[in-house]
Amino acid sequence: MEAAESTAAALAQSDLDLVERHRYGDPAAFEEVYRRYGEMVYSLCHRLSGDPDLAADLTQEAFLRIFRHVGKFRGGSSLKTWVYRVALNHCRSRLARRRLFWRSLAEPDEPGPEAVDPGRSPEDRAIAHDEGRRLTRALAAVPVAYREAVVLFDLQGLSYEEIARVLGVRLGTVRSRLARGRERLRQILEEGEPLAPESSP
Amino acid sequence: MxxxxxxxxxxxxxxxxxxxxxxxxxxxxxxxxxxxxxxxxxxxxxxxxxxxLEPLAPPPVLGQDLARRVRLEPKPRDLLERLEEHLRSTPLQSTVGFTFALVFALAVILYLFSGWVERQVLLHQPVLVAPSEVGAGAAVRRVGPRSFHAEDGRWLEVGVDPRGAAVVAVDDGVVRQLLVFEPELEPLLDEGVPVVLAMEDPAGGPGRVLEILPTPPEP
Structure with a gap:
């Protein structure tokens, strides 16, 4: 417990040091922010937009916002949470404005490059790829508020508390949205071919 | 249940x-x-x-594109800008104490700044040459906080490299000829910009303003 607390404190201090270096014009500081959170933000943008090209644009624009405003970060939350909030708000405004929150489900875009797991055989990867496409399509039909909770918890690995801070809602709301999002996904997928059981590789 | x-x-x-x-x-x-x-x-x-689901990796060019766009962004705000913003966002307290403190702070800043300007002016004033005086007998002359000594028929400021100084020939207090320009004046004169130098009187009299006009183009 003490080790976890000291790790969290060290991380918070590291976040503040990074932001302070950025404030004083150290270009390496922002590069470090991108190195830490670039993949995380791209993945979020991709899962929310369903379009790899649009996700790249959204990521770039979100990081420009981060570049402009990270100097105002005062450590009230973790830098990771703050970055998520900026990226999510940017996705919401940009996608809602363009009415592209999810593209047509009939012709989904290619999922784009995935981080290849060397431990999986090509066959396993093909099955996972197909399953991933079906899940991605099903996720597209889930209402936005529920989808955000599912993406942040099940795909991005945030805790309930972190999601509550990112979304600016109470813990109970996070639980409720997550449960409804998962339930909706289950219903959509059961209407088609069911997914592999949990125990399958 | x-x-x-x-x-x-x-x-x-x-x-x-x-x-x-x-x-x-x-x-x-x-x-x-x-x-x-x-x-x-x-x-x-x-x-x-x-x-x-596998994590999605961003395309490799994304980081490079971002770095290019970041280079076009204004630099993060410096200390002065942040102070200005803080002052703008802080509601002014219309109390006597606050007003007094503000006026006092401005007065101190003005005093310090004027002293700095004065020092800069003194440091950059050109050397005044008075051949007749130099010929009458070499000596060291003090003008305010500055010291001049005679060398090769002109007055040079002690501790100042004469190569960068403007040297003006005068005779009986009348400017006759501009002998050497300060290097940074030359481009201005080449562009036809008149240059005004504040001249110090080595005799301790009132200073003079010398306007140096560019050489008219040859017909």
Whole structure:
């Protein structure tokens, strides 16, 4: 417990040091922010937009916002949470404005490059790829508020508390949205071919 | 539990969030209710499927594109800008004390700044050459805080490299000829810009302003 607390404190201090270096014009500081959170933000943008090209644009624009405003970060939350909030708000405004929150489900875009797991055989990867496409399509039909909770918890690995801070809602709301999002996904997928059981590789 | 388990109960059960009586309630119900067991099985498949999704890697060029765009951005605000913003965002206190403190601070800043300007002017004033005086007998002359000594028929400031100084030939107090320009004046004069130098009188009299006009183009 003490080790976890000291790790969290060290991380918070590291976040503040990074932001302070950025404030004083150290270009390496922002590069470090991108190195830490670039993949995380791209993945979020991709899962929310369903379009790899649009996700790249959204990521770039979100990081420009981060570049402009990270100097105002005062450590009230973790830098990771703050970055998520900026990226999510940017996705919401940009996608809602363009009415592209999810593209047509009939012709989904290619999922784009995935981080290849060397431990999986090509066959396993093909099955996972197909399953991933079906899940991605099903996720597209889930209402936005529920989808955000599912993406942040099940795909991005945030805790309930972190999601509550990112979304600016109470813990109970996070639980409720997550449960409804998962339930909706289950219903959509059961209407088609069911997914592999949990125990399958 | 007489009714079916809620979506939230099943979701929390999958995450291992239920403990104590709430956990026992759901588990007991699942033993009895085939419909809820089927829903739970489906939910577990969905969650496992989501967890199996590979993380998405950003295209490699994204970082390079971002670095290019960041280079076009204004630099992060410096200390002065942040102070200005802070002052703008702070509501002014219209108290006598605050006004007095503000006026006092401005007066101190002005005093310090004027002293700095004066020092800069003194340091950059050109050397005044008075051949007749130099010829009458070499000497060291003090003008305010500055010292000049005679060398090769002109006055040079002690401790100042004469190569960068403007040297003006005068005779009986009348400027006759501009001998050497300060290097940074040359481009200005080449562009036809008149240059005004504040001249110091080595005799301690009132200073003079010398306007140096560019050489007219040859016909």
């Amino acid at each position: 007489s009714r079916h388990a809620t979506a939230e109960q099943l979701s929390s059960y999958v995450d291992g969030e239920l403990v104590g009586p709430r956990l026992r309630l759901v588990e007991t119900h699942l033993v009895e209710c085939q419909d809820c067991r089927r829903r739970l099985d489906g939910l577990q498949r969905v969650v496992a499927g989501l967890h199996r």
